[in-house]
Amino acid sequence: MAASTAAEFKFSETCYLTRIPNFTSPNPKFCLRWFTPVTEVKLCGHVTLASAHTLFTTALNGGVDGCFLIELNFPTVPVTNFNSAEASLISKALNDAPLIDVKRTTTDGDIFVIPQ
Incomplete structure (x- = not known):
């Protein structure tokens, strides 16, 4: 489904940003997955930055007044x-x-x- 959406939009990569429940903290938490028109990929930098921009500029930031952090957990590869x-x-x-x-x-x- 996600790969077919990427193909439909004719982008080289797209992503899905999903809010996940965070019962231990008042801070919102999100999951980010990246897709090409063919498959899911491990990482895509430009859509990660676009997702961070979306979080900073929309109500998705949980209503926090202009001061919140984004922590990124990138895969580590040698x-x-x-x-x-x-x-x-x-x-x-x-x-x-x-x-x-x-x-x-x-x-x-x-x-x-x-x-x-």
Whole structure:
């Protein structure tokens, strides 16, 4: 269902932000899941930021008057250094953007790019 919604909207990724009961604290708590048009994915940065923006700018923040925090619990994955010769290809693919660092995850081979 979620993947079909992503396909219908024709976005590369979409997310579902769901409020979850939090009986131990007055602070609202939410669950966030990410989907491509094909499958659920582990993480999507731009829709995570969009979700945080939505929480900050709408009544979803539980009615707290302008002062609340968002705590993000990102998955932790080990990383390794990226081949410096290949890093120049990454920079070129990003319109020759200067890069501070490039890392590759040891589990899935995902690439993390830190632009300057």
